Amino acid sequence: MKWTNDRSGNLDDRRGSGGGGMLVGGGLGTIIIAAIVFFLGGDPSAILNNSTSAPQQTEQRELSKEELNIREFVSMLTAENEQTWSKILQENGIQFTPAKVVLFENGTDSGCGAAQSEMGPFYCPADQTIYMDMSFFNELQQKFGAKVGEFTVAYVLGHEYGHHIQTLLGTTQKVNQLRGKYSEAEMNKVSVATELQADFYAGLWAKQTDSREKILEPGDIQEAMSAAAAVGDDNIQKRGQGYVNQESFTHGSSAQREEWFMKGYNTGDIRQGDTFNALLK
Numbered sequence: 001m002k003w004t005n006d007r008s009g010n011l012d013d014r015r016g017s018g019g020g021g022m023l024v025g026g027g028l029g030t031i032i033i034a035a036i037v038f039f040l041g042g043d044p045s046a047i048l049n050n051s052t053s054a055p056q057q058t059e060q061r062e063l064s065k066e067e068l069n070i071r072e073f074v075s076m077l078t079a080e081n082e083q084t085w086s087k088i089l090q091e092n093g094i095q096f097t098p099a100k101v102v103l104f105e106n107g108t109d110s111g112c113g114a115a116q117s118e119m120g121p122f123y124c125p126a127d128q129t130i131y132m133d134m135s136f137f138n139e140l141q142q143k144f145g146a147k148v149g150e151f152t153v154a155y156v157l158g159h160e161y162g163h164h165i166q167t168l169l170g171t172t173q174k175v176n177q178l179r180g181k182y183s184e185a186e187m188n189k190v191s192v193a194t195e196l197q198a199d200f201y202a203g204l205w206a207k208q209t210d211s212r213e214k215i216l217e218p219g220d221i222q223e224a225m226s227a228a229a230a231v232g233d234d235n236i237q238k239r240g241q242g243y244v245n246q247e248s249f250t251h252g253s254s255a256q257r258e259e260w261f262m263k264g265y266n267t268g269d270i271r272q273g274d275t276f277n278a279l280l281k
Contacts, residue, residue: 001150002215008078013071014104016061070134074103077154080215081161084208088270089168099164100129101157121156123163125172130160144239146230151220155202155227155261162201166194188250193275195251196260199228200273203264211268221265228261229254 063071078101086096102108108115111127120139121132136156141148166172175194179187206224210216229235232254234244251257264273 004213006079007075010098010100011075012102016063077157080209102131123160125167144230147226149223151223152227155224158202158205159198162198191250192252193279197275199257200260200264203261207265207268225258228257232257
């Protein structure tokens with residue numbers, strides 16, 4: 001992936017700060033559930049809103065050159081998301097407000113409760129912030145079989161930024177209004193549509209950004225496909241419990257995640273991303 005010279009002022013790097021948060025009242029079980037349910041997903045508050053955060057003192061440390069390089073890379077990706085989505089929403093008569101991106105290690109506080117590295121990256125609508133512990137990408141490769149490269153990070157951040165776009169468009173709010181009105185099985189289907197739309201938005205971002213900045217290199221889209229397949233519900237369930245239960249899917253199968261990312265990439269048209277009508281007929 002080719003780097004650009006753009007950097008965002010909306011990146012908060014909390015690594016090495018000596019602070020962080022520790023989950024209290026939730027316990028390891030809560031973390032594991034959150035990790036499964038919200039793997040590359042949206043709002044984790046349904047799991048974590050009853051947990052509180054207490055200070056966890058760790059020594060401050062200087063960031064390594066590699067960590068500083070990661071900061072620059074994520075800052076660049078954040079800036080490219082801001083530029084692309086500002087243009088897309090403006091073209092559709094919608095005001096754009098950028099998301100914040102937080103890099104952390106182990107744990108930190110979020111507007112949705114205590115954030116833990118075990119949860120994987122997530123977007124919190126309450127503070128319109130994306131939270132990422134970069135150790136997730138080691139897990140993605142070692143435990144879920146993804147081929148991890150720079151564009152893997154771009155895909156994941158693009159997916160989470162997709163959830164932010166859903167919040168700006170009012171989609172997140174409409175989905176939340178359905179909770180308690182629909183059965184668990186029905187809400188699972190709504191969740192799948194929500195997540196696949198975020199994958200579509202990630203593909204749309206890749207297309208539009210490449211058209212503007214020529215960021216893509218050979219193998220980049222394949223990296224995104226590898227990551228999308230790795231975090232499909234069927235792949236996670238096979239690796240975690242040895243069998244697949246389609247009724248419990250909350251994010252979509254590997255094939256669906258690849259399909260909707262590629263639809264966003266191939267069409268480059270936000271109007272083609274109505275996963276709800278496509279999947280909930």
